[in-house]
Amino acid sequence: MVSTEFIEGIGLIAGLLGVIAWLPQLHKVWFHNLHEGISVPTILIICFALVLWIIYGYLVDSFALVVANIAAGSCVLSVAVRVFQLRRNEKIQNTNN
DSSP: OOOHHHHHHHHHHHHHHHHHHHHHHHHHHHHSOOOTTOOHHHHHHHHHHHHHHHHHHHHTTOHHHHHHHHHHHHHHHHHHHHHHHHHHHHHHHHHHO
């Protein structure tokens, strides 16, 4: 039988890879101020799904699930916040012109 620690380790590595997958989007919106093609409804659905995964991880007592989804959720929320900022600023600039 495989140990619980090994299984949780696999979960933590998977979670780390999930966070790494969001780094290009974070870089794109925070450093290049590019938000085209980012769907806010999709981001909100992803956030909701991650909250459910956190709850599930807590209920099944999986440290890896909770930590990985909190980390991924932080990335997704960071992208969402910046997209909202950029779109609000763009709207204000268009109104002033």
